[in-house]
Amino acid sequence: MIREFSPLCFKTLAAVAIGCALLLAPTFPANAGSSPAAANEMQPDAKHDIEIVDITGRKVTLSHPASRVVLGDARHIMELAMLLDDPVAHIAGWRQDKSLDPARYRLFAEKFPAIDDIATVGAGNRQLSVENVIALQPDVVILSLLDAENPATEVQLQQLSEASIPVIFVDFFSHPIENTEPSMAILGQLFAAEQKATELIEFYNAHLDVIRDRIAQANPERPRVFIQVHATPQRCCASVGSGVFHDFIQAAGGYNLGQDNVPGIMGNIGLENLIALDPDFFLATGGVHLRDRGGLVIGAGVSQDETDRSFAQLLSAPGIAELRAVKSGQVLGIWHLFNDSPMHIALIEELAKRFHPRLFADLDPAATLHDMQARFSPIASDGVWWSDAPAKVE
Amino acid sequence: MSDSIAAHHGQRAARRVLLVVALTALALFGLLADIASGPSGLSIGEVLDVLRDAEGVSRSAQVIVWNVRLPVAVMALLVGAALSLAGTEMQTVLENPLAEPFTLGVSSAAALGAGVAIVLGLSLPGLPAIWSVTANAFVFAILSLVILQFAAGSGPTVVILFGIALNFTSGALLALVQFIASADALQQLVFWSMGSLANVRWEGITLVAVVLALTLPFSLRASWALTALRMGAEQAQGFGVNVPGLRRWALLRVSLLAASAVSLVGVIGFVGLAGPHIARIIVGEDHRFLLPASLLTGAVLMSFASILSKLLVPGVLLPIGMVTSLVGLPVFILLILRRGGDMS
Numbered sequence: 001m002i003r004e005f006s007p008l009c010f011k012t013l014a015a016v017a018i019g020c021a022l023l024l025a026p027t028f029p030a031n032a033g034s035s036p037a038a039a040n041e042m043q044p045d046a047k048h049d050i051e052i053v054d055i056t057g058r059k060v061t062l063s064h065p066a067s068r069v070v071l072g073d074a075r076h077i078m079e080l081a082m083l084l085d086d087p088v089a090h091i092a093g094w095r096q097d098k099s100l101d102p103a104r105y106r107l108f109a110e111k112f113p114a115i116d117d118i119a120t121v122g123a124g125n126r127q128l129s130v131e132n133v134i135a136l137q138p139d140v141v142i143l144s145l146l147d148a149e150n151p152a153t154e155v156q157l158q159q160l161s162e163a164s165i166p167v168i169f170v171d172f173f174s175h176p177i178e179n180t181e182p183s184m185a186i187l188g189q190l191f192a193a194e195q196k197a198t199e200l201i202e203f204y205n206a207h208l209d210v211i212r213d214r215i216a217q218a219n220p221e222r223p224r225v226f227i228q229v230h231a232t233p234q235r236c237c238a239s240v241g242s243g244v245f246h247d248f249i250q251a252a253g254g255y256n257l258g259q260d261n262v263p264g265i266m267g268n269i270g271l272e273n274l275i276a277l278d279p280d281f282f283l284a285t286g287g288v289h290l291r292d293r294g295g296l297v298i299g300a301g302v303s304q305d306e307t308d309r310s311f312a313q314l315l316s317a318p319g320i321a322e323l324r325a326v327k328s329g330q331v332l333g334i335w336h337l338f339n340d341s342p343m344h345i346a347l348i349e350e351l352a353k354r355f356h357p358r359l360f361a362d363l364d365p366a367a368t369l370h371d372m373q374a375r376f377s378p379i380a381s382d383g384v385w386w387s388d389a390p391a392k393v394e
Numbered sequence: 395m396s397d398s399i400a401a402h403h404g405q406r407a408a409r410r411v412l413l414v415v416a417l418t419a420l421a422l423f424g425l426l427a428d429i430a431s432g433p434s435g436l437s438i439g440e441v442l443d444v445l446r447d448a449e450g451v452s453r454s455a456q457v458i459v460w461n462v463r464l465p466v467a468v469m470a471l472l473v474g475a476a477l478s479l480a481g482t483e484m485q486t487v488l489e490n491p492l493a494e495p496f497t498l499g500v501s502s503a504a505a506l507g508a509g510v511a512i513v514l515g516l517s518l519p520g521l522p523a524i525w526s527v528t529a530n531a532f533v534f535a536i537l538s539l540v541i542l543q544f545a546a547g548s549g550p551t552v553v554i555l556f557g558i559a560l561n562f563t564s565g566a567l568l569a570l571v572q573f574i575a576s577a578d579a580l581q582q583l584v585f586w587s588m589g590s591l592a593n594v595r596w597e598g599i600t601l602v603a604v605v606l607a608l609t610l611p612f613s614l615r616a617s618w619a620l621t622a623l624r625m626g627a628e629q630a631q632g633f634g635v636n637v638p639g640l641r642r643w644a645l646l647r648v649s650l651l652a653a654s655a656v657s658l659v660g661v662i663g664f665v666g667l668a669g670p671h672i673a674r675i676i677v678g679e680d681h682r683f684l685l686p687a688s689l690l691t692g693a694v695l696m697s698f699a700s701i702l703s704k705l706l707v708p709g710v711l712l713p714i715g716m717v718t719s720l721v722g723l724p725v726f727i728l729l730i731l732r733r734g735g736d737m738s
Binding site: 120122123124125126127129130131132134135137146150151152154155156158159162163164238241262263264265266267 | 463
C-alpha cells in the first residue's frame with residue numbers, strides 16, 4: 001500500500017527547478033535601462049502649487065501641472081484631447097477595459113504615432129496593475145467614479161499613496177449632467193489648460209441651458225421612453241436604471257422607463273414587460289463591438305448602410321417589431337460611446353428634438369457635434385452618431 | 395534480518411525528510427521568484443537591494459517590492475498550503491482521491507455568500523464595508539461544512555453525496571442571485587469567483603497564517619491515525635483508531651482552512667486536488683511526511699501560478715484561479731499517466 005519512492009521524483013523535481021529558472025528568465029531585464037529613471041524633481045514652489053478638489057471631494061496638491069498621467073479609462077484621451085494639442089504625449093500609461101473604438105484609435109495613431117507606445121496598466125474587470133503604474137512614475141493617475149465606488153480600488157489607492165503618486169477622480173459617466181462641468185474644470189487645472197477648459201464648459205453650458213430652461217418653462221408632458229443598451233435582436237433587453245443614458249433621456253425632457261424597472265445602473269427587462277410597458281419611444285444603443293453579435297452597428301467609422309441593415313434587423317426582432325413606438329417610427333439608434341464624453345450634449349439636443357419637436361425646432365444637433373469636433377478635437381471622425389429607423393427593408 | 399529491515403526503513407525515512415527539505419527550498423525559491431518577477435522590469439539586483447535595504451534604492455522600487463509584490467507572494471504560498479493540506483485530509487478521511495474542499499461545495503457556498511453581499515448588500519452588521527464580502531463568503535463556507543459534519547458519522551459516501559448536493563444547491567442559488575444582479579454587481583461577482591490575489595491585505599494574510607498555524611499541529615498529531623485509515627476503515631478501527639471522531643475533526647480543520655482561503659482570495663481550483671496527489675507521488679502515503687509535503691506542494695503550485703499570472707499577458711494580472719487550472723492541469727495529467735493511473 002505504501003508506495004516506493006522512485007527516482008522519477010528526483011527527475012520531476014529537477015525538471016520543475018529548471019522550469020523555474022526558465023520562467024524567471026524573462027524577468028531578468030535584458031534591457032537594464034528600462035527601470036524608471038528618477039523623475040525630474042521640480043523644486044516645489046509654494047506660489048505655484050496646484051490645489052485640486054476632485055469629483056469625490058478629495059483634496060490633491062501638485063507642485064506643477066501634470067505632464068505625464070496614467071488614465072484609468074483609456075477613452076478619456078478624448079477629454080484630454082479637448083484641452084491639449086498633443087494628448088498622447090501626456091499619457092504614460094492607460095488601462096484598456098474602457099478604451100477607444102478602433103476607428104478613432106486609428107485616427108489618433110495617424111496624427112500621434114506615439115500612441116502605440118503608451119503602456120498598458122491593466123485590462124478587464126477594472127484591474128489596475130499598480131506595479132506598472134509606479135514604475136511609470138506618472139505625475140498623477142486619473143480614475144473614474146466607477147473606481148471610487150469599487151471596494152477593490154482601496155488596496156490600490158493605498159499602494160499608490162505609499163509611492164506618493166496622487167490620484168484624481170473625474171466623472172463623465174455615472175452622473176454626466178452634474179459632473180461633466182466640474183470634471184472638465186479639474187482636468188483644466190491639472191494640465192494648466194484652464195482657458196481651454198473654460199471655453200468648453202461655456203460651449204457645453206450654453207447648449208444645455210437652452211434645453212433646461214425651455215423644459216422648465218414649458219413643462220411639457222414627458223414621453224415614456226425605453227432604451228435598449230448594447231442592443232441585439234436576441235436576448236432582449238438590457239436597459240439602464242440610472243447614470244449615463246437615463247440622465248440624457250431625463251435631461252432631454254423624456255421619462256426613462258428603466259428607472260422603475262432596472263435596479264442599479266444596468267439590468268434586464270423581459271420582452272413581455274417591455275410590450276406591457278408600451279413605450280412612446282424606443283431607443284437602442286450600439287457600436288462596432290456588437291458586429292459579431294448581430295447587434296446594432298453604429299458610430300465612428302461605420303457606414304450608414306451598415307447601420308441601416310443592422311438596425312432593420314433589430315427592429316424586426318419578434319416582439320420589438322410589434323411595439324407601437326416601432327410601428328409609428330418613434331425610434332432612434334444611438335452610438336453607445338456618447339456615454340463617457342462631453343460630446344453627449346449633441347445627443348441630448350437630438351433627443352430633445354425628438355421628444356418635443358415643436359419646442360426645439362430650432363436646434364441643430366448635427367451642427368453642435370460638428371462645431372465641437374472642429375473646436376475641441378484633434379481628430380475629425382466620420383461615422384453615424386444616431387440614426388432613424390431605416391426605410392422598410394422588404 | 396530485522397536489522398536490515400530497520401536500516402532500510404530508516405533509509406527511506408531519511409530520504410523522505412530530504413525530499414521535504416527539498417520541497418521547502420523550492421517553496422522559498424518560489425516566494426523569492428514571485429517577489430522578483432513582475433511587469434515593471436525591476437532587475438533582480440534592484441529587488442535584492444530593496445530586500446537588503448541597501449542605500450540609494452528608489453522609493454518606487456521599495457513600494458513595488460514591499461507593498462505590491464510581497465503581500466501577493468506571501469498570500470500565494472499560504473493559500474496554496476492551506477488548500478493542499480485541506481485536500482489531503484479530505485481525500486484521506488473520505489477515502490476518495492477526488493475529494494477536495496471545492497468538489498464538496500465549499501467554493502460554491504462561499505461564492506453564494508459573496509454574491510449575497512455584493513448583489514443583495516446583505517452582510518454581517520458592524521463590519522467595515524471592505525470586509526463584508528469576505529465575511530459573508532467565510533460564513534457560508536463554514537455553514538456548508540457544518541452541514542457536511544452532520545453526515546460525517548454516516549460514512550464517507552454519504553458525506554460526498556451531501557457535498558455534491560450542496561454544490562448544486564449553492565450553484566442554483568448563486569445563479570438566482572446573478573440573475574437579479576445589476577451589471578456592475580455581476581461583474582464584481584464574476585471576477586470574485588475567478589479567484590485573484592490582486593487585492594490582498596496584510597490582515598487577510600495574517601488570518602490565513604493563523605488558521606494554518608492553529609490547524610497544522612492537530613493535523614500532524616493525527617498523522618498516524620490518518621496513515622492507518624489509508625489501510626481501510628476496518629483495519630484502522632482494529633488499530634484502535636476512532637474513525638468517526640478522526641473524520642469529524644479532520645473535516646473541522648478542512649472547513650477552517652478552506653473557508654479562510656476561499657473567502658479571502660475567491661475560488662481557486664485544482665490546487666487542493668493536485669497538491670496532495672503530487673505530494674503522494676513524491677513521498678508516499680506516510681502522513682508524517684505526506685502532510686508537510688502536500689502543504690509545500692500546494693504552496694509551490696500557487697507560487698508558480700502567481701508568477702505566471704503576472705507574466706502571461708504583459709501589463710495584465712490574470713485571475714490566478716484560471717492560471718492554476720490551465721497551467722497545472724497538463725502537469726498533473728502527465729504525472730498521473732507516468733504512474734500508470736493508479737491513484738487509489
